[in-house]
Amino acid sequence: MPYIETAKQNSVKKVEELRRVLKNDDTTFTIVVGGSLARGEASDESDIDYFFFGDDEASVERAKDFLRSKEIEIAAIVGKAPSADGAFGSAACETRQALITDIGGNNDDNAKITRRILFLLEGSWLTSPDTFKRYRRAVLSRYVSEHVEPHHLTRFLLNDVIRYYRTICVDFEFKTVEKNKEWGLRYIKLRYSRQFLYFSGIVAIAQTVGLSPLAKVERLIELFDLTPIERVRTICGTSADEALRLYDNFLQKISSGATRTELNTVGQDRQTHTEDFKDLQSKGRLFTAELSKILDGTYGPQHPIHKALVF
Template sequence: MTDTPQGALDELATHARRGFPQLLAARDRTEHDLDDLRRRLRGTPCDPASSVVMMGSWGRRERTTGSDDDYLVLVDGERPDDGAPAVEPQVSRLDGLLGMGEAKPGTQGIFGQQVFVGPMVRHIGLEEDGNANLTQRMLLLLESVPVVGREAYRRSLEQVVDGYLAGEAKDYRPPRFLLNDLIRYWRTICVDFAGKARADEQKWGMRNAKLRLNRKLLFAGGLIPVLHCHLHRRDEQRAFLLDALQAPPTDRLAHAFLRHDAIDEGVRALGAYDRWLGLLGDPEMRAHLNGLTRESAAGDPRFREVRRLAKEFEQGLLALLFETNLSPLAREFVLF
């Protein structure tokens, strides 16, 4: 095994009887749509410090029918003073250019924003590190892909990684500052889900399914590279993380299953996730899940199938973390 996860999903798929047809088709679809999006944005004014970054299913390379167009205009630097020239591209310029169908950015104030990397990094863990700042920073690390301004995007990503490692990294140890913030983000996702469910049960079925599968994939896909920092000296960890986090989360997980001789567990886990992605790409299934409340989901046969796939996925992840040679590391750094 190489130290880079790029291409690991294809390798693991050779060990699966049916492969991972939904995941690989979604990856091809995403790459095609990214190329189309880059053509759409060609000629859009863009400052050298700016990048247009797609997140969510774009960043995971998992676009299906009905996927949202979650994006940020990411600016490498500080927010300009009042009266300074506007930073390009302005979000208003992207209206109509980022729409692939009817999908729009999420409505929680996270996406469709111009975000400056300086405050994103400077406020890590402080009072100003609100839900939006934490979410934007974590999604930049875990599931993002640039369509405009690749060099500015790379500099921004480097600043975030440096913000976590500066003064914290140790030889052959996972960086605890990054690890703890990653765990904080996962717990924030869980708490936010419960809060939204209490306030409004609309779309409970879809939100619950994504929490069990897509969000858990996101967390695990970040956790594994952070734990794998124990294989590197502190002066190697920056380059290792930057390389690993550029691969889709499914590649990161597939690489870990292969590396830790848990191929059967990996095939079952990502096979379950593959089947979920097929369900997610079915418009009728999406509409059905969006219409389920907590009460109606309890006896719903299609939601029971989603729960079964989620359990199979979770069991594979647990086996990777606690039944391979990752176990001592996971027990020391994840549990306490």
């Protein structure tokens, strides 16, 4: 699958360059890359999406200052400067304690749940790998209580992954209808990369059945260290081949700047639908059907993941 492999090589190269530029000795914070770079799916059209966590507020402030000092070097690697409203805004950072508290509470807004779940499902370290691993273990230990029985799923985590996915689906409607954001490219990404990331989280959580609470955490750490594509391949084997072939086609299409520009002209009105959009939309339906087939084939009808996704 040539475009999956090309995207992986491109992503690895850029992440390695970012790690070199951002290397420092401060282990009280970690800078985390997300998005297509972290998933191993980046093309030359991809930008950088990152956030950061610190041991305390002072650590967070040091991370902000450090990133500001590296802005030009980062832009030279990824092709554009990081957004001042993203990486340097308050919504893109928090302390370790804030990361694991108030989950589901009044302050657990869209930005916070997105940051937390993406940290688990696709995040990759740019600085302080040991700190990154420490924070990820802390989050997973918060989700997996010591009282969870071996035959149970990690339901707390599963419910939050489901909540995240449904949140971005609803958020898509809000952004494109009420905020008048571009519709076409967002729609295609929702049908492919967002859905696939969600699926990779579901199958990882399904793997925790039959394990002790500690073993559940260790298994999740092991699986979340993989990219979503690697994760699904590891768990589902060759049964994922057709879905990945369709995903390879998606990556090929959105690696083209011209196709991205074209998709951004597409709206809900069918008269605006281009041939590329209609092809991706049609294959997107097949992609969803394949993911459903893989889930059924990997886990028998008695596996608790099926009921848990409904109730």
